[in-house]
Amino acid sequence: MSRLLTEHSTDNIKRLLDCLTESSTATEAYRRAMYQLGLALAPIIGNKAGDDDELVIACTVEDADYLAKGIVDGSEDSEIFSTIRLVCFWNTRVSTGERWTDDSASPIVKRYREPLSEDKHHLLVVVKSIIASGCTVRTNMTNLMNDLHADDNIIIAAPVLLEGADHELKREFPRYSNRFDFLYFAVDDKTNSLGEVLPGIGGDVYKRLDVTKNIIPEIVKTRRLRFATAS
Amino acid sequence: MSILSIVTDKLGPDVAKYLANKHRGGSHGAKGADYESHFATVKFAERARDLLEKSIDCKFISQHFCFVDDFVIINSDTDVQYFQLKNSSAIKWDTGKHPLYLDFEFQRELSTCTGIRKVSCQLVISDLNSARSLWYSMPESIAEYSSVYHFPHAANMRELRLQVPEFNYAIRKLCAFPEEDDKLDAVAIILQSVWLDASPSNHTPAEVSALLRKAKRTQPSYIRGVIDPIPLNDKVKEILGKVPDFSYSTSNGFFSWNWHDGLESGTLAYDCSDPRFKKFQEILMDSSPSCFSELEGLLL
Numbered sequence: 001m002s003r004l005l006t007e008h009s010t011d012n013i014k015r016l017l018d019c020l021t022e023s024s025t026a027t028e029a030y031r032r033a034m035y036q037l038g039l040a041l042a043p044i045i046g047n048k049a050g051d052d053d054e055l056v057i058a059c060t061v062e063d064a065d066y067l068a069k070g071i072v073d074g075s076e077d078s079e080i081f082s083t084i085r086l087v088c089f090w091n092t093r094v095s096t097g098e099r100w101t102d103d104s105a106s107p108i109v110k111r112y113r114e115p116l117s118e119d120k121h122h123l124l125v126v127v128k129s130i131i132a133s134g135c136t137v138r139t140n141m142t143n144l145m146n147d148l149h150a151d152d153n154i155i156i157a158a159p160v161l162l163e164g165a166d167h168e169l170k171r172e173f174p175r176y177s178n179r180f181d182f183l184y185f186a187v188d189d190k191t192n193s194l195g196e197v198l199p200g201i202g203g204d205v206y207k208r209l210d211v212t213k214n215i216i217p218e219i220v221k222t223r224r225l226r227f228a229t230a231s
Numbered sequence: 232m233s234i235l236s237i238v239t240d241k242l243g244p245d246v247a248k249y250l251a252n253k254h255r256g257g258s259h260g261a262k263g264a265d266y267e268s269h270f271a272t273v274k275f276a277e278r279a280r281d282l283l284e285k286s287i288d289c290k291f292i293s294q295h296f297c298f299v300d301d302f303v304i305i306n307s308d309t310d311v312q313y314f315q316l317k318n319s320s321a322i323k324w325d326t327g328k329h330p331l332y333l334d335f336e337f338q339r340e341l342s343t344c345t346g347i348r349k350v351s352c353q354l355v356i357s358d359l360n361s362a363r364s365l366w367y368s369m370p371e372s373i374a375e376y377s378s379v380y381h382f383p384h385a386a387n388m389r390e391l392r393l394q395v396p397e398f399n400y401a402i403r404k405l406c407a408f409p410e411e412d413d414k415l416d417a418v419a420i421i422l423q424s425v426w427l428d429a430s431p432s433n434h435t436p437a438e439v440s441a442l443l444r445k446a447k448r449t450q451p452s453y454i455r456g457v458i459d460p461i462p463l464n465d466k467v468k469e470i471l472g473k474v475p476d477f478s479y480s481t482s483n484g485f486f487s488w489n490w491h492d493g494l495e496s497g498t499l500a501y502d503c504s505d506p507r508f509k510k511f512q513e514i515l516m517d518s519s520p521s522c523f524s525e526l527e528g529l530l531l
Contacts, residue, residue, distance in 0.1 A: 096423055096424045096427055104420060107500075108411075108497075111496055113493060113494065114494070142412050142413070172389075213531075214528070224494060224495070
């Protein structure tokens with residue numbers, strides 16, 4: 001197994017990544033590590049902000065209260081962005097086989113989407129704990145494309161990426177790929193017989209975080225109160 | 232009378248030996264298998280659409296014991312279509328020890344002998360230039376019942392849907408949500424998955440109606456249902472009507488919902504003819520949610 005760390009990986013980030021891959025890491029410590037990785041991503045994202053950008057963070061349900069919340073909290077603390085919006089997807093999976101490399105789709109079962117400001121430039125950050133096939137990222141990005149302006153920028157962010165996943169995603173969006181930026185701390189180039197990335201994020205993220213696909217994240221419950229009562 | 236006996240009688244023992252050996256060969260590589268399963272999935276989508284719209288059923292066979300054998304569609308006892316698939320550019324009608332055009336001629340002869348009055352043979356080829364060349368160079372002897380069709384090789388179902396307009400059209404007709412890419416992708420994958428599981432052969436051809444039933448039983452399927460309007464219990468309507476800022480609708484047999492002008496939205500992953508929808512309604516009536524936070528867990 002070989003892992004390549006990027007220029008964004010500090011010693012602290014490396015420790016957090018190791019915490020994820022260590023099988024003995026308990027659930028609470030794993031959750032904290034994901035949250036802190038999100039906090040670490042926030043300033044790097046902030047460096048890419050334009051004047052008066054609205055930050056839109058798109059995540060999947062399992063990442064909402066940890067990795068995505070870290071980015072949200074870190075971005076709110078920095079006060080770089082005028083507004084921050086969260087979009088959370090509940091995806092299911094259909095596939096021709098059990099391997100992650102088998103042809104698959106990630107249809108959206110449910111979506112939480114805060115209203116985007118129509119008169120602002122957006123920086124969309126699609127965040128995922130790990131990007132391998134890119135199926136879910138692709139699905140959720142496609143879902144949001146119509147909400148973006150032609151000159152909005154997109155960052156695809158993950159602590160770990162499977163080698164080549166970024167090229168595959170760019171290939172899937174030829175019209176938009178010049179607006180993509182990828183942000184990650186590590187690249188892995190090995191997978192197991194099921195197509196899971198090694199060392200990746202230490203296995204099945206649902207098991208490691210001890211969450212199910214049917215949860216309602218706390219960040220969604222908290223944030224929606226302000227939008228549901230605003231109107 | 233067996234196929235080999237008919238071939239021996241009508242075409243000679245050498246041709247019969249050729250046919251027997253043709254089907255003793257090993258399986259082709261992964262790329263060929265993908266190409267064939269992609270083609271089969273496209274045909275499945277097209278014929279499933281015909282079934283839903285016109286109640287026309289048919290049977291599929293893969294690797295049939297015949298000359299043009301990669302894929303066969305049996306429309307009726309007297310109307311059969313045969314397809315030879317070539318994921319390659321180096322194809323000619325008349326080269327090699329067993330020229331391709333002769334396979335087409337033998338197929339026509341064999342089919343006619345077995346009572347099939349309407350025979351069509353199609354060469355399916357992945358390279359566009361080769362397809363054009365083969366079309367123009369088609370031997371006159373097979374032109375009456377033969378054709379060439381360009382079917383591109385694709386890396387995955389999504390790419391296939393984007394490259395083959397007929398496939399995209401058929402999937403949109405089958406999908407309960409024809410404007411939603413994620414659901415279209417899902418339907419394409421489900422059809423392919425059902426085809427790969429079915430592996431219909433000589434001995435067990437697959438009816439499209441049976442394949443489609445299996446596809447609709449997959450969760451999720453997003454294949455449009457045939458029951459409309461959905462059979463919502465009056466009590467359920469009353470309960471849902473009282474949840475503030477909550478609305479719902481049906482689309483081709485699926486229950487979709489919306490809360491607070493799209494702040495949250497979703498779709499049940501099963502259609503209203505599924506027993507799970509009946510169960511969903513029962514749970515709603517038992518729990519009688521009065522606000523969205525009490526309802527949302529039931530919507531997943």
